[in-house]
Amino acid sequence: MSGMCAKCAQPFTAGSILTALDKKWHPDCFLCTICKGRLANKSFHVKDDSPYCTDCWKEHFQPRCATCKQIIDPCEQYMTYNDNAYHKGCFTCASCHQSLAGKQFCIKDNGYYCPEHV
Known part of the structure; x- marks a missing residue:
């Protein structure tokens, strides 16, 4: 196997390689930028080429309603x-x-x- 992990810069050996954001990662290295939770096999969001888990994305980037102060769900009008x-x-x-x-x-x-x- 060739190449280096986008996070740890270590080579890939036996095991799986995760491809995301046009880069290759060890599955344990592909983490949410904020909470550092694993993102392998999970949906994620991207801002400025950085990955975020859904919970951190909602908390930090989704708008909040000015009236009720609740986060507005990404699917909600x-x-x-x-x-x-x-x-x-x-x-x-x-x-x-x-x-x-x-x-x-x-x-x-x-x-x-x-x-x-x-």
């Missing part, structure tokens, strides 16, 4: 306004609590309102 992210169900009129997602709204006293409730 959300909206943004003034650089803030919101679950569609959390961006609501301060008076009637109906969703304002995709609708016209007004701002009053730092709150969002339906035009009828300003």
Whole structure:
């Protein structure tokens, strides 16, 4: 076997070689950049050519809803306004609590309102 591991720079001997991010790794060397958990045989995310486990990705890179402060799931639709992210169900009129997602709204006293409730 030829080549060197992208992390430890040691040669490959008997055993498996993991290929990810256009590099070759020992399975024990392919780790999450933050928590150092093993990523071999797991799904992972990439930012700036660095791998991250799903939990670390969500915690550090997924947007948080400005209303409920929860992480917005990568599969979930959300909206943004003034650089803030919101679950569609959390961006609501301060008076009637109906969703304002995709609708016209007004701002009053730092709150969002339906035009009828300003």
